[in-house]
Amino acid sequence: MIEISKVSKLFNPGTVDEKIALIGINLKLNPGDFITVIGSNGAGKSTLMNIISGVMKPDTGDVSIDGRVITQQPEHRRARWIGRVFQDPMAGTAPNMTIEENMAMAYKRGQARGFQIGVTKARRAIFKEQLAKLGIGLENRFKAKVGLLSGGERQALSLLMSTFTKPQILLLDEHTAALDPARAELITSLTETLVREMSLTTLMVTHNMEQAIKLGNRLIMMDKGRIILDVDAKQKKDLTVERLLGEFERISGRKLADDRVVLG
Numbered sequence: 001m002i003e004i005s006k007v008s009k010l011f012n013p014g015t016v017d018e019k020i021a022l023i024g025i026n027l028k029l030n031p032g033d034f035i036t037v038i039g040s041n042g043a044g045k046s047t048l049m050n051i052i053s054g055v056m057k058p059d060t061g062d063v064s065i066d067g068r069v070i071t072q073q074p075e076h077r078r079a080r081w082i083g084r085v086f087q088d089p090m091a092g093t094a095p096n097m098t099i100e101e102n103m104a105m106a107y108k109r110g111q112a113r114g115f116q117i118g119v120t121k122a123r124r125a126i127f128k129e130q131l132a133k134l135g136i137g138l139e140n141r142f143k144a145k146v147g148l149l150s151g152g153e154r155q156a157l158s159l160l161m162s163t164f165t166k167p168q169i170l171l172l173d174e175h176t177a178a179l180d181p182a183r184a185e186l187i188t189s190l191t192e193t194l195v196r197e198m199s200l201t202t203l204m205v206t207h208n209m210e211q212a213i214k215l216g217n218r219l220i221m222m223d224k225g226r227i228i229l230d231v232d233a234k235q236k237k238d239l240t241v242e243r244l245l246g247e248f249e250r251i252s253g254r255k256l257a258d259d260r261v262v263l264g
């Protein structure tokens with residue numbers, strides 16, 4: 001279980017640039033939970049992701065995995081337990097390395113020190129099998145440099161690589177937002193399949209309201225550093241984009257200000 005307790009984060013405290021990013025966030029993710037996260041601009045969604053993955057430390061509060069507090073653990077030490085896919089397709093893979101080499105690197109992340117990047121025949125067969133599951137022919141382009149792939153292909157590869165070692169938590173940071181609708185649809189359905197097949201505990205930030213409603217078993221809405229709405233699987237079934245926007249207005253007293261919002 002992943003637990004975020006009483007996490008607060010303030011940027012530039014005591015200056016004119018002071019920004020409240022998170023205020024006393026409490027969130028428990030049970031194994032296999034797939035939570036979608038929506039919210040206004042600057043609500044704190046990315047900061048929450050950054051604190052879970054260890055890119056930033058909170059001012060107060062803790063992050064723990066299965067009862068073990070990891071708040072002070074550096075990012076590279078958590079990499080084995082945490083998978084993350086970013087919005088930018090360039091972010092998750094090494095462009096000058098081949099698909100095979102990228103996969104070997106991702107595989108290594110889950111191994112003890114001393115494991116060589118060299119790819120054995122058996123491992124290559126596993127990689128190919130995994131790639132074939134994506135259904136976009138990447139298994140036939142094993143020696144192609146990743147920089148030559150399209151944005152959608154790179155996101156598919158990033159997704160596969162970040163779930164390779166069955167992370168304790170998968171963080172999806174608007175990972176379909178930079179893609180055209182057809183590619184976004186492909187990555188969304190791959191995400192659903194991988195998460196379901198591996199029972200991955202997942203936190204997904206999205207600006208696509210329909211996607212937030214459709215995917216996962218729980219939805220949270222953030223505003224000004226707080227979680228202002230937490231919808232369970234049962235309530236989620238009856239949710240519509242209209243109702244969701246109405247809820248935001250009712251709770252925050254404002255219309256949802258999100259310059260990237262996609263209604264569906």
Ligand SMILES: Nc1ncnc2c1ncn2[C@@H]1O[C@H](COP(=O)(O)OP(=O)(O)OP(=O)(O)O)[C@@H](O)[C@H]1O
Pocket residue numbers: 011012019020021039040041042043044045046047048
């Ligand atoms: N490194 C930083 N330095 C200073 N302020 C920051 C930093 N990162 C985030 N902030 C501020 O903290 C607040 C929360 O930002 P965050 O990026 O977490 O929000 P978000 O919900 O991801 O927003 P968006 O949907 O617009 O990307 C904002 O006011 C933002 O300006």
